Amino acid sequence: MKLYDGGRAPNPRRMRIFLAEKGIEVPLIPVDMAAMQHKSAEITALNPFQRLPILELDDGTVLTESVAISRYFEELHPEPPLFGRGALGKAQVEMWNRRVELYLMAAITAAFRHTHPAMVEWEIPQVPAWGEANRPKALNYMKIIDDQLATHEFVAGDEFSIADITLLVALDFLKPARIVIPDELNHLRRWHAAVSSRPSAKA
Numbered sequence: 001m002k003l004y005d006g007g008r009a010p011n012p013r014r015m016r017i018f019l020a021e022k023g024i025e026v027p028l029i030p031v032d033m034a035a036m037q038h039k040s041a042e043i044t045a046l047n048p049f050q051r052l053p054i055l056e057l058d059d060g061t062v063l064t065e066s067v068a069i070s071r072y073f074e075e076l077h078p079e080p081p082l083f084g085r086g087a088l089g090k091a092q093v094e095m096w097n098r099r100v101e102l103y104l105m106a107a108i109t110a111a112f113r114h115t116h117p118a119m120v121e122w123e124i125p126q127v128p129a130w131g132e133a134n135r136p137k138a139l140n141y142m143k144i145i146d147d148q149l150a151t152h153e154f155v156a157g158d159e160f161s162i163a164d165i166t167l168l169v170a171l172d173f174l175k176p177a178r179i180v181i182p183d184e185l186n187h188l189r190r191w192h193a194a195v196s197s198r199p200s201a202k203a
């Protein structure tokens, strides 16, 4: 199998962190996103949505969507579990991963892609007002997650999960989006420092 990787872009990084946490090594095929290689005929044939990461199995089967690819590896390598344990634990991981991805990460991504000059060719049409509208949304969502982290070590409870990977990647994307974590969000800051120090964060 091989994983088409997009370097510093958030979703390919999510995938690499997930694999590092699992201790799984997959050959990476670098795709130069700055050179728009993800729009090439080769990548389009694999994923008509022209997005990374993409996992190609030895028999040619293609999987896209970082959570779907992660689920595939979770089934193949259940330890350590990154999608939770038991009915309730799995549902809580799913809930928080979706909350972080669909609300916070989406707001940060919109703030970046709809305001940054480098994204003009990527986000068509680029609507700066939409990007600006997403900044307060991102701040609101960070406050909600800070409240959750006041009583839990990790986002979905007491164990590290894919929801923490999504949150780490989302928070590290604040910088290019020109948003800062407010000083008063102590729990989020505590969590960010702790999760950033895991070896997988360098993946």
Ligand SMILES: N[C@@H](CCC(=O)N[C@@H](CS)C(=O)NCC(=O)O)C(=O)O
Binding pocket: 006, 009, 010, 011, 012, 038, 050, 051, 052, 053, 064, 065, 066, 067, 122
């Ligand atoms: N929901 C997808 C998102 C994939 C995605 O948007 N990847 C970005 C890189 S972070 C991409 O390939 N963007 C290309 C583009 O916007 O043209 C996933 O989780 O894998």
